[in-house]
Amino acid sequence: MAFSSALTLTDLNDYIAPSQACIKPVEVKKSDNPQGSSEIKVDDQGGYYEISKDGGEEKLEQASITLNDCLACSGCVTSAESVLITMQSQEELYKVLRANNDGSQPHKTIVVSISPQSRASLAAKYQLSMIQVHQRLVAFFKHHLGVHHVFDIAFARDLSLVEGAREFIERYQAYLEQGGDALEKQWQEQQQQQDTSAPRSHRRQGGRAQQQQQQLPMLASSCPGWVCYAEKTHGEVLPFISTTKSPQQMMGSLVKDYLATKTNTRPDQIYHVAVMPCYDKKLEASRPDFFQEEFNTRDVDCVLSTGEVDKMLTEQSVDFLQLPDVPVDDIFNKVGLDPVTQALTAYGTEGSSSGGALEYILACAAKQLFHMDSVSTANGRIVIKTGKNADFKEYFLHADDGRVLLRFASAYGFRNIQNIVRKVKSGKCSYHFVEVMACPGGCANGGGQLPPQQLDQVTSVAVKDWVQHVEAIYRTCSGVPPDANDAIQAVYNEWMQLRSPDHVAKLLRTQYHAVTQNLGNPLATKW
Template sequence: MAFSSALVLTDLNDYIAPSQACIKPVEVTKSEDKGQTEIKVDNEGSYYEITQDGGEEKLEKASISLDDCLACSGCVTSAESVLISMQSQEELFKILEQNKIALEQNKPEDYLTIVISISPQSRASFAAKYRLTPLQVHHRLVYFFKHFLGAHHVFDTSFTQDLSLVESAREFNDRFKHYMQHGGEALEAAKQQQDLEKAVEDGKPKVRARRRKPNATEEAVSSQQDLPMLASSCPGWVCYAEKTHGEILPFITAAKSPQQMMGSLVKDYFAKKSGLTPNQIYHVSIMPCYDKKLEASRPDFFLESYETREVDCVLTTSEIDKMFHEKNLDLATMTESPIDDMFNKVGLDPATGIETSYGVEGSSSGGALEYLFATAARDLFNIPHIKATESSSHVLIKIGKNADVKEYFLVADDGRILLRFATAYGFRNIQNIVRKIKTGKCNYHYVEVMACPGGCANGGGQLPAESEQVINAKDWVSHVESIYQTCQGVLPENNEIIKNIYNEWIIDPNSERAHQLLRTQYHAVTQNLGNPLATKW
């Protein structure tokens, strides 16, 4: 099996750069040589192969599907391409070599402290491929980065996942309160009435109840940009929103993603604790997604006073696996080193005394929906100890038309729906959510948005199943997801280290400093169809 030269569609109007091409490799199966052939195009534009014996065979058209579009980097600007090219294993090796030369020449000013942060999704992917536990993977990656490559610290991004969850929950609660104080109560009452009327209609199909239309005040509330709050931890989704739906940006949560929370923690808190300046640290993040390179390259995450980024380099799971192969290493048999750094969610299980990896409850997409749902139920409605993943008297779960759409409802004792949450994974589902928001028909309070179908376990930088692991793609993603969830979930408020760091580092969560460290902003891309070079980013 081989691949032909790339298929290039040149007549595309994507406004991003001149002569921007959409490229898809086309699979070609080798067959016996039939001699020279001709290609005929009929009046309908169909292609036929004419063989020497005069036979005709209609050729299948190569199509560009939505999945192909999402797997392509054609929507990346030239400037972004340069930034991404700076985030590669070659760049990491340059820094390692620079450190070696600085030591040999006794030039401490050229020496950088190298920090690696590993995402739990990447650990799960490694664990699936090499048939290990996430904890075993973590120990072996510590050895690889510290003792084989020469990095100084290895941190766990699930640690800053807690910070991101706490900040996101704080933002959602604030948004919901503001929404309710500015006419939201009337709008919610109208929605409750519609729910009741729909229930009547469903029970009596021949009797159609007349729905009350929202009044002007309610419509004004629905047009406010407090709710629904949309997740921001997926940079593919954020990039799409900035470039195509600028009016949606105020709905996206301002809380930084776990990757960028780690960037803040490393370049601010850790730097000060270590007596270093931010530009004396080289921070590498291991992620399941290539789009995380774009996220790290955002101007909002550049520290101008030190001319350095919060995350200097992002490498995907597959890029790290490639490094193993290039250096003739096998993770399955690699030496393990102790996890002795701060910012790691590893500890002894109180019941067994065995070392255990901890994470957060919920899906591999970060558990934001589950945590925000439970926190809002407790803080806003005084309903404690609920789990969004488990149906109960207070929790109603509905599966959508596909597995990537789910609805989660918080139900009061009297049957009223208090909260409406949903997931929307994959761009087709995202487009439905965007359409509903634009038309004022989105009734959700929070939507967990992810560009990849299946969420982060299915990130573009994750490892595929090995050839001997006979399993289809969907089942493989489910397998990675199940491994991810083997880590015990611990609520952020039960993480004493997080609380201590928060009190020492952030101090006042409502301060301007807290917003600078923990939150970000988004920017609509201004399109210039007349001159693509003048497009404003």
């Protein structure tokens, strides 16, 4: 079974096989009879037996873990994934489709949302363009399986980027009001006194005031593996994590709120499936924060990995290359005409395949905070420095006089994440924003993506270059900023027009919860 590449056997030795660390071994029921106390015995095979006072033995049934338990335990993310794979899979989608056909349960509107990273992975395997993959997935899900809508999560990603930029600017302004202005001057003075090539330990001073304010650095929140890791092991950094919902969960809000209202459908009458590059997204969809108690439904009911969708094609005996290029749905899809060829294309966003949050937020902050309309490496306003490995980079926004105005960074993989966490906890992190991703290489290298493929001899791609190949395909989409897409703005304005501020906050933002562990009794974990 394939696990997320966020955590691997060779990466920090953090894999824990299913054991008492990630399941509840026994269900212990309280006895009303104080004289009836008993003992628990564990045999060589790991079976649990209750031994009564008279010496009798009764084998206890092992209690299985639930989705919420996965988020509550202090074990590893990867072990939890093995449980979730069986509870959120293509079989669950098949059940809903069969129920719709035979009328055994109330009819549901089935919505499938597809991530651009998954499209890129499928495009790499089948040697198609991103828009061709999207059109053929529409044909497969709608015409072959009977799904009602197929949407593009890139649409919700743009809403998440807009909201993330708004949150960063709010945090930065609050940071300045709470003494950050003096801290920035201090940092600038230090840079003038020291050569920029000095060791990092001599350049990362003055961050403690930032840390105490709990405003900056703002840490990206779209990677559930990183968020789950922070909640379980580093509760002190949670105030720094962006509260803006990830693209997946922003799409959940769109589908279960905006679409439900627009089509006069109850949220619990919609079954929402997200196709994602990462198994950890199953964990994210299961969070209690994304559950609507009023309608007893989740914003995202089921998450399928890219590999699971490809497996569905095989199960349904569908030749993906023979599927027609059908029209896409008219809402929640970031598609349009290529400005050069005038051919239908999928629109993208500038930046990495992890969503482009760093690049977009940096550009928005430069414009709104420092009135810079154009910032890039080409005009010298942005300087990028690569760290000791390719998965850590620093981004500096420079003023015309050379001063550094903003300090951003990207940290992929748990070695880099641990370094960032260590600096934040010690108050020595001077970055204003950090894009954090658990997978080395980012979302294009998600654990749910397709493995390297053996293509034809003409277009052969080496295994070591496969992720870069997928990344290159992802970048073929024309970069269109969210604020330049009229469809995004129109939906946003219509969606939020009649909502109260509290409702808006609930739709666009989320919260995080530190997990506390009782080391004396592993079965008494509180969260």
